[in-house]
Amino acid sequence: MRIHPPAPAVSRHLNEEFQIQGTNVFPSPLAALHRDKNNFPDPEKSDPLRFIASEQGKRDPFAFLPFSSGPRSCIGQKFAQLEEKIILTNILRRYQTETLSQRQDFQQDVCITLDLATPLIIKFTERCEITSLHFGHFSR
Numbered sequence: 001m002r003i004h005p006p007a008p009a010v011s012r013h014l015n016e017e018f019q020i021q022g023t024n025v026f027p028s029p030l031a032a033l034h035r036d037k038n039n040f041p042d043p044e045k046s047d048p049l050r051f052i053a054s055e056q057g058k059r060d061p062f063a064f065l066p067f068s069s070g071p072r073s074c075i076g077q078k079f080a081q082l083e084e085k086i087i088l089t090n091i092l093r094r095y096q097t098e099t100l101s102q103r104q105d106f107q108q109d110v111c112i113t114l115d116l117a118t119p120l121i122i123k124f125t126e127r128c129e130i131t132s133l134h135f136g137h138f139s140r
Helices: 077-094
Strands: 096-098 108-109 115-117 124-125
Touching: 077 096
Parallel strands: none
Antiparallel strands: 096 124, 108 115
């Protein structure tokens, strides 16, 4: 979501004194915020550890805006994230996944939301049935 946010740009009207007073601006999480080397060293690298609590406090809270922020943030954010977790959890429990597409081959389509213009090819391999997992005193 940092490298490919669902909302590639947000619109704001500046109504306080600023160099471009009264102008609509379109801050871009896609092009500027989420790829800022000051907040995200090696910005093209996908590194989930950037988002652990101890790391999040090191950067401005508005450096990562996948669903915009403030009074005009996406009303579907919580639902979208919950839905994403449920779908991914179910897929990852049943299948081993491998991306066959190369990142440099992705063609993005920017509209209201960011989408892929070219197909993302993913290989799914069904996982073997696991009959016994041991986590401390729990087993299945």
